[in-house]
């Protein structure tokens with residue numbers, strides 16, 4: 248028989264207490280100790296609450312030690328509620344326990360973030376717990392709810408959608424339990440909002456899981472890793488994953504996007520500079536990213552965009568583990584692990600004499616290819632769920648899900664912008680849909696027409712739909728620059744609005760000859 252409670256804090260109470268707590272004729276009893284005036288420990292009972300219930304012939308009696316908080320899994324609580332539903336006679340008898348039972352269930356429900364409505368078999372609402380700012384003026388009687396004769400299902404009430412469960416005794420329903428979880432749970436909130444990207448590396452696709460395993464292994468040593476994959480596939484997230492699993496995890500993780508920084512600044516950003524090394528240089532000089540990453544990991548994103556002269560300097564750092572600030576006369580030692588990433592074919596760049604072959608071999612110690620989303624479609628539902636929950640929690644919205652039809656469309660789309668695009672689509676759909684269920688009406692139209700997003704075609708702007716041709720693209724970029732300005736902050740906003748990375752935005756600005 249499955250144990251209903253496996254709560255970590257609820258403990259099985261001693262037999263002596265059990266005898267006092269158990270009510271042999273009822274299925275369920277909740278005690279706010281003392282359980283009885285005859286209890287020898289009644290003045291110093293160590294439990295806050297005692298719950299005793301019987302399923303079939305088996306009895307369970309658990310106590311919550313004082314000063315502990317409930318950690319009962321919500322599923323167990325729902326089982327308990329449905330048990331309560333079957334034991335409604337206990338409530339209706341107005342037994343001495345009924346008030347305590349009510350209180351206990353209210354406490355449990357609020358701790359577990361469960362909303363519920365409990366009706367007896369006559370259809371009267373006898374117990375409820377709803378997270379509403381204002382108390383509802385009235386609660387619907389059961390007959391208004393038009394619950395189907397099934398034992399389980401979903402039903403719409405004036406407080407939104409609920410799941411229902413009606414236990415049957417013989418053929419007669421014993422009552423009905425309506426319940427739902429509050430979606431914006433604080434506990435989830437913490438898990439989802441965590442800066443620890445380690446936890447947010449979502450994916451169960453076997454190839455993806457293999458990569459995670461390999462990287463976990465690689466993380467233990469200091470070898471250089473080269474992550475290759477399309478834009479938005481999660482290269483930076485993987486780099487953080489490696490760092491978080493490595494012995495360097497307490498030290499800095501420094502990311503720099505080689506394509507997002509103007510060529511003339513990149514050198515000093517990476518290597519730092521000495522006092523007075525150029526006009527406008529900060530007094531006392533400045534350490535570069537390599538020095539800042541000392542003891543930790545440096546992530547060189549878009550390495551294919553690094554200018555040739557800097558490639559030579561990077562090669563020296565990789566070979567000697569020493570870095571020379573601009574204007575310095577001698578190098579300083581650095582202890583770093585290097586992770587580089589690219590969405591370009593470096594071998595092709597080598598052929599075009601745009602990337603140094605010797606640097607490629609230095610970087611390519613552990614090459615890892617991150618698959619595009621279209622090659623791991625089985626992960627799409629997981630990612631949709633993850634980002635939907637994320638946005639709901641961030642915005643403190645209520646319950647929302649994608650309808651099966653919307654899920655189907657999202658699953659079949661090619662996602663040229665990969666996970667970044669999926670994330671944007673989820674945010675867009677959840678923002679414009681005021682209902683609980685996100686139907687295809689709320690999805691961007693290009694997903695349905697088979698056309699690709701205007702902003703994603705392998706990271707290059709060449710799509711169709713509302714954007715037609717380069718003239719439109721250039722115009723859109725110019726309009727946005729006019730609207731937001733040209734500061735780095737403004738560019739981040741623009742990149743966000745277009746749903747691309749900052750690096751891609753810089754690439755486009757270069758491509759269309761728009762001044763930065």
Ligand SMILES: Nc1ncnc2c1ncn2[C@@H]1O[C@H](COP(=O)(O)OP(=O)(O)OP(=O)(O)O)[C@@H](O)[C@H]1O
Nearest residue numbers: 447448449450478479480481482483484666667748
């Ligand atoms: N497996 C994943 N699970 C959850 N979120 C992910 C996953 N992979 C990527 N993301 C999210 O997708 C977005 C893009 O990821 P990231 O910046 O790591 O991609 P990238 O490959 O480095 O992109 P680019 O080449 O454009 O810099 C980020 O918001 C990241 O959090």
